[in-house]
Amino acid sequence: MANSLSLRSILDANKLTGPNCIDWFRNIKIVLKQEKKAYVLDGPILEVPGNDATNEEKEAYRVYMDDLDQATCVMLASMAPDLQKQHEAMNVLDIILNLREMFDKESHKERFDISRELFRCKMSEGSLVRPHVLKMIGYITRLE
Template structure:
Protein backbone atom coordinates (compact mmCIF):
# COMPACT_ATOMS: atom_id res chain seq x y z
CA UNK A 1 0.00 0.00 0.00
CA UNK A 2 2.83 2.45 0.77
CA UNK A 3 4.21 1.83 -2.73
CA UNK A 4 0.83 2.86 -4.17
CA UNK A 5 0.92 6.10 -2.19
CA UNK A 6 4.53 6.76 -3.18
CA UNK A 7 3.80 6.31 -6.87
CA UNK A 8 0.58 8.30 -6.65
CA UNK A 9 2.60 11.18 -5.22
CA UNK A 10 4.18 11.44 -8.70
CA UNK A 11 0.76 12.37 -10.04
CA UNK A 12 0.04 14.72 -7.13
CA UNK A 13 3.26 16.59 -7.86
CA UNK A 14 2.53 16.74 -11.60
CA UNK A 15 -1.16 17.58 -11.95
CA UNK A 16 -2.51 17.70 -15.48
CA UNK A 17 -2.07 21.04 -17.22
CA UNK A 18 -2.19 21.77 -20.93
CA UNK A 19 1.51 21.53 -21.78
CA UNK A 20 2.28 18.44 -19.68
CA UNK A 21 -0.33 16.00 -21.02
CA UNK A 22 2.14 13.48 -22.45
CA UNK A 23 4.22 13.47 -19.24
CA UNK A 24 1.07 13.21 -17.13
CA UNK A 25 -0.22 10.30 -19.21
CA UNK A 26 3.13 8.53 -18.92
CA UNK A 27 3.07 8.95 -15.11
CA UNK A 28 -0.56 7.79 -14.99
CA UNK A 29 0.36 4.65 -16.93
CA UNK A 30 3.18 3.93 -14.46
CA UNK A 31 0.85 4.25 -11.47
CA UNK A 32 -1.93 2.17 -13.03
CA UNK A 33 0.53 -0.50 -14.19
CA UNK A 34 1.82 -0.84 -10.63
CA UNK A 35 -1.77 -1.11 -9.37
CA UNK A 36 -2.58 -3.68 -12.11
CA UNK A 37 -5.29 -1.45 -13.57
CA UNK A 38 -3.57 -0.21 -16.72
CA UNK A 39 -5.86 -2.26 -18.95
CA UNK A 40 -8.86 -0.01 -18.20
CA UNK A 41 -7.30 2.93 -20.09
CA UNK A 42 -7.65 1.28 -23.48
CA UNK A 43 -10.44 -1.23 -22.91
CA UNK A 44 -14.02 -0.12 -23.60
CA UNK A 45 -16.43 -0.61 -20.72
CA UNK A 46 -18.10 -3.99 -21.29
CA UNK A 47 -21.85 -4.34 -21.52
CA UNK A 48 -23.59 -5.38 -18.35
CA UNK A 49 -23.94 -9.18 -18.28
CA UNK A 50 -27.37 -10.61 -19.01
CA UNK A 51 -29.49 -12.19 -16.29
CA UNK A 52 -28.36 -15.74 -17.12
CA UNK A 53 -24.62 -14.89 -16.99
CA UNK A 54 -22.29 -17.21 -15.11
CA UNK A 55 -20.74 -16.23 -11.81
CA UNK A 56 -17.38 -15.94 -13.57
CA UNK A 57 -18.80 -13.46 -16.12
CA UNK A 58 -20.43 -11.42 -13.36
CA UNK A 59 -17.22 -11.38 -11.35
CA UNK A 60 -15.14 -10.36 -14.38
CA UNK A 61 -17.57 -7.53 -15.17
CA UNK A 62 -17.62 -6.30 -11.56
CA UNK A 63 -13.82 -6.42 -11.41
CA UNK A 64 -13.61 -4.20 -14.51
CA UNK A 65 -16.17 -1.76 -13.09
CA UNK A 66 -14.25 -1.54 -9.78
CA UNK A 67 -10.88 -1.09 -11.51
CA UNK A 68 -12.38 1.50 -13.86
CA UNK A 69 -13.81 3.44 -10.91
CA UNK A 70 -10.46 3.44 -9.08
CA UNK A 71 -8.58 4.53 -12.21
CA UNK A 72 -11.12 7.29 -12.82
CA UNK A 73 -10.69 8.55 -9.26
CA UNK A 74 -6.89 8.55 -9.59
CA UNK A 75 -7.16 10.49 -12.85
CA UNK A 76 -9.60 13.05 -11.48
CA UNK A 77 -7.54 13.55 -8.33
CA UNK A 78 -4.54 14.68 -10.36
CA UNK A 79 -6.33 17.23 -12.56
CA UNK A 80 -7.14 20.88 -12.13
CA UNK A 81 -10.62 21.58 -10.70
CA UNK A 82 -11.79 22.81 -14.12
CA UNK A 83 -10.75 19.56 -15.81
CA UNK A 84 -12.30 17.57 -12.95
CA UNK A 85 -15.68 19.21 -13.56
CA UNK A 86 -15.45 18.51 -17.30
CA UNK A 87 -14.60 14.82 -16.85
CA UNK A 88 -16.24 13.72 -13.58
CA UNK A 89 -19.06 11.81 -15.29
CA UNK A 90 -16.89 9.94 -17.80
CA UNK A 91 -15.49 6.44 -17.59
CA UNK A 92 -11.74 5.98 -17.92
CA UNK A 93 -11.47 5.07 -21.65
CA UNK A 94 -13.81 7.91 -22.63
CA UNK A 95 -11.89 10.36 -20.45
CA UNK A 96 -8.54 9.37 -22.00
CA UNK A 97 -9.99 9.71 -25.51
CA UNK A 98 -11.40 13.16 -24.69
CA UNK A 99 -8.14 14.35 -23.12
CA UNK A 100 -6.16 13.15 -26.14
CA UNK A 101 -8.50 15.00 -28.48
CA UNK A 102 -8.28 18.10 -26.32
CA UNK A 103 -4.54 18.24 -25.74
CA UNK A 104 -2.92 16.45 -28.67
CA UNK A 105 -4.37 18.91 -31.19
CA UNK A 106 -3.17 21.82 -29.06
CA UNK A 107 0.28 20.32 -28.64
CA UNK A 108 0.55 19.82 -32.40
CA UNK A 109 0.04 23.55 -33.00
CA UNK A 110 2.44 24.34 -30.18
CA UNK A 111 5.04 21.91 -31.61
CA UNK A 112 4.72 23.60 -34.99
CA UNK A 113 5.20 27.08 -33.53
CA UNK A 114 8.21 26.07 -31.44
CA UNK A 115 9.88 24.13 -34.27
CA UNK A 116 9.30 27.06 -36.62
CA UNK A 117 10.97 29.41 -34.10
CA UNK A 118 13.83 26.92 -33.67
CA UNK A 119 14.50 26.54 -37.39
CA UNK A 120 14.28 30.30 -37.97
CA UNK A 121 16.61 31.04 -35.07
CA UNK A 122 19.77 32.69 -36.37
CA UNK A 123 22.52 34.29 -34.41
CA UNK A 124 22.95 37.89 -35.45
CA UNK A 125 26.39 39.32 -35.92
CA UNK A 126 27.77 40.77 -32.74
CA UNK A 127 25.30 38.96 -30.46
CA UNK A 128 26.44 36.70 -27.65
CA UNK A 129 26.73 32.94 -27.99
CA UNK A 130 25.84 32.80 -24.29
CA UNK A 131 22.36 34.10 -25.15
CA UNK A 132 21.82 32.31 -28.48
CA UNK A 133 22.70 28.74 -27.46
CA UNK A 134 20.49 28.57 -24.32
CA UNK A 135 17.60 30.01 -26.37
CA UNK A 136 17.95 27.21 -28.95
CA UNK A 137 18.39 24.57 -26.25
CA UNK A 138 15.20 25.90 -24.64
CA UNK A 139 13.29 25.37 -27.89
CA UNK A 140 14.68 21.83 -28.21
CA UNK A 141 13.71 21.02 -24.60
CA UNK A 142 10.18 22.43 -25.09
CA UNK A 143 9.75 20.21 -28.14
CA UNK A 144 10.93 17.20 -26.12
CA UNK A 145 8.36 18.00 -23.41
CA UNK A 146 5.68 17.92 -26.10
CA UNK A 147 6.82 14.49 -27.27
CA UNK A 148 8.96 15.59 -30.23
CA UNK A 149 12.39 14.29 -29.25
CA UNK A 150 15.24 14.92 -31.64
CA UNK A 151 18.26 12.69 -31.66
CA UNK A 152 21.37 14.16 -30.10
CA UNK A 153 23.17 14.63 -33.41
CA UNK A 154 20.35 16.68 -34.96
CA UNK A 155 20.03 18.83 -31.84
CA UNK A 156 23.76 19.47 -31.88
CA UNK A 157 23.76 20.34 -35.61
CA UNK A 158 20.87 22.78 -35.19
CA UNK A 159 22.66 24.67 -32.45
CA UNK A 160 25.80 24.93 -34.56
Protein backbone atom coordinates in the same frame (compact mmCIF):
# COMPACT_ATOMS: atom_id res chain seq x y z
CA MET B 1 0.39 -0.23 0.20
CA ALA B 2 3.37 2.04 0.85
CA ASN B 3 4.52 1.58 -2.74
CA SER B 4 1.20 2.71 -4.21
CA LEU B 5 1.18 5.75 -1.94
CA SER B 6 4.66 6.74 -3.04
CA LEU B 7 3.75 6.32 -6.71
CA ARG B 8 0.53 8.26 -6.30
CA SER B 9 2.59 11.09 -4.90
CA ILE B 10 3.98 11.46 -8.44
CA LEU B 11 0.47 12.41 -9.55
CA ASP B 12 0.05 14.85 -6.66
CA ALA B 13 3.27 16.60 -7.66
CA ASN B 14 2.39 16.65 -11.38
CA LYS B 15 -1.30 17.44 -11.72
CA LEU B 16 -2.73 17.77 -15.21
CA THR B 17 -2.89 21.42 -16.16
CA GLY B 18 -3.07 21.05 -19.95
CA PRO B 19 0.34 21.55 -21.49
CA ASN B 20 1.76 18.64 -19.48
CA CYS B 21 -0.82 16.16 -20.80
CA ILE B 22 1.66 13.69 -22.30
CA ASP B 23 3.81 13.52 -19.16
CA TRP B 24 0.73 13.34 -16.94
CA PHE B 25 -0.74 10.46 -18.92
CA ARG B 26 2.57 8.59 -18.77
CA ASN B 27 2.47 8.96 -14.96
CA ILE B 28 -1.16 7.76 -14.87
CA LYS B 29 -0.16 4.63 -16.78
CA ILE B 30 2.74 4.00 -14.40
CA VAL B 31 0.56 4.29 -11.30
CA LEU B 32 -2.26 2.16 -12.73
CA LYS B 33 0.22 -0.47 -13.92
CA GLN B 34 1.71 -0.70 -10.45
CA GLU B 35 -1.80 -1.09 -9.03
CA LYS B 36 -2.66 -3.76 -11.66
CA LYS B 37 -5.43 -1.64 -13.16
CA ALA B 38 -3.80 -0.35 -16.37
CA TYR B 39 -5.74 -2.90 -18.44
CA VAL B 40 -8.84 -0.69 -18.23
CA LEU B 41 -7.06 1.85 -20.47
CA ASP B 42 -6.70 -0.67 -23.29
CA GLY B 43 -10.13 -1.26 -24.63
CA PRO B 44 -13.83 -0.78 -24.73
CA ILE B 45 -15.90 -1.06 -21.59
CA LEU B 46 -17.21 -4.56 -20.96
CA GLU B 47 -20.86 -5.14 -21.62
CA VAL B 48 -23.16 -5.91 -18.73
CA PRO B 49 -23.47 -9.69 -18.45
CA GLY B 50 -26.87 -11.08 -19.35
CA ASN B 51 -29.18 -13.00 -17.06
CA ASP B 52 -27.78 -16.26 -18.37
CA ALA B 53 -24.17 -15.31 -17.50
CA THR B 54 -22.19 -17.48 -15.11
CA ASN B 55 -21.21 -16.29 -11.66
CA GLU B 56 -17.59 -16.05 -12.85
CA GLU B 57 -18.61 -13.73 -15.71
CA LYS B 58 -20.65 -11.56 -13.35
CA GLU B 59 -17.77 -11.41 -10.87
CA ALA B 60 -15.28 -10.54 -13.63
CA TYR B 61 -17.56 -7.71 -14.75
CA ARG B 62 -17.91 -6.43 -11.18
CA VAL B 63 -14.12 -6.44 -10.68
CA TYR B 64 -13.63 -4.70 -14.04
CA MET B 65 -16.14 -1.97 -13.16
CA ASP B 66 -14.49 -1.46 -9.74
CA ASP B 67 -11.09 -1.12 -11.43
CA LEU B 68 -12.56 1.26 -14.01
CA ASP B 69 -14.06 3.42 -11.25
CA GLN B 70 -10.80 3.44 -9.32
CA ALA B 71 -8.80 4.39 -12.43
CA THR B 72 -11.27 7.20 -13.12
CA CYS B 73 -10.90 8.50 -9.57
CA VAL B 74 -7.09 8.41 -9.82
CA MET B 75 -7.27 10.40 -13.05
CA LEU B 76 -9.70 12.97 -11.69
CA ALA B 77 -7.77 13.40 -8.45
CA SER B 78 -4.62 14.22 -10.40
CA MET B 79 -6.19 17.00 -12.50
CA ALA B 80 -6.40 20.72 -11.95
CA PRO B 81 -9.84 21.71 -10.56
CA ASP B 82 -11.14 23.20 -13.82
CA LEU B 83 -10.33 19.98 -15.70
CA GLN B 84 -11.88 17.89 -12.90
CA LYS B 85 -15.16 19.75 -13.32
CA GLN B 86 -15.13 19.15 -17.08
CA HIS B 87 -14.53 15.41 -16.72
CA GLU B 88 -16.22 14.39 -13.46
CA ALA B 89 -19.15 12.66 -15.19
CA MET B 90 -16.93 10.64 -17.57
CA ASN B 91 -15.16 7.32 -17.31
CA VAL B 92 -11.46 6.71 -18.04
CA LEU B 93 -11.87 6.06 -21.74
CA ASP B 94 -14.07 9.10 -22.32
CA ILE B 95 -11.62 11.26 -20.36
CA ILE B 96 -8.73 10.07 -22.51
CA LEU B 97 -10.63 10.79 -25.73
CA ASN B 98 -11.67 14.23 -24.55
CA LEU B 99 -8.15 15.15 -23.42
CA ARG B 100 -6.75 14.06 -26.77
CA GLU B 101 -9.21 16.33 -28.54
CA MET B 102 -8.33 19.22 -26.24
CA PHE B 103 -4.55 18.90 -26.28
CA ASP B 104 -3.78 17.08 -29.54
CA LYS B 105 -2.31 20.16 -31.20
CA GLU B 106 0.16 20.56 -28.36
CA SER B 107 1.20 16.91 -28.54
CA HIS B 108 1.69 17.20 -32.32
CA LYS B 109 4.02 20.14 -31.78
CA GLU B 110 5.95 18.28 -29.09
CA ARG B 111 6.32 15.21 -31.34
CA PHE B 112 7.46 17.47 -34.18
CA ASP B 113 10.09 19.13 -31.99
CA ILE B 114 11.39 15.77 -30.75
CA SER B 115 11.47 14.39 -34.30
CA ARG B 116 13.39 17.42 -35.47
CA GLU B 117 15.97 16.94 -32.72
CA LEU B 118 16.25 13.24 -33.55
CA PHE B 119 16.83 13.89 -37.26
CA ARG B 120 19.35 16.65 -36.53
CA CYS B 121 21.23 14.43 -34.12
CA LYS B 122 24.70 13.86 -35.56
CA MET B 123 27.61 12.13 -34.01
CA SER B 124 30.70 14.28 -33.62
CA GLU B 125 33.86 12.95 -35.17
CA GLY B 126 35.99 11.16 -32.62
CA SER B 127 33.19 10.91 -30.05
CA LEU B 128 31.99 7.69 -28.46
CA VAL B 129 29.15 5.75 -30.05
CA ARG B 130 27.42 4.74 -26.80
CA PRO B 131 26.40 8.26 -25.62
CA HIS B 132 25.16 9.09 -29.13
CA VAL B 133 23.06 5.92 -29.33
CA LEU B 134 21.64 6.51 -25.83
CA LYS B 135 20.70 10.06 -26.82
CA MET B 136 18.90 8.78 -29.94
CA ILE B 137 17.15 6.06 -27.94
CA GLY B 138 15.97 8.77 -25.54
CA TYR B 139 14.45 10.75 -28.42
CA ILE B 140 12.74 7.64 -29.83
CA THR B 141 11.38 6.71 -26.40
CA ARG B 142 9.96 10.22 -25.97
CA LEU B 143 8.26 9.92 -29.37
CA GLU B 144 6.41 6.81 -28.20
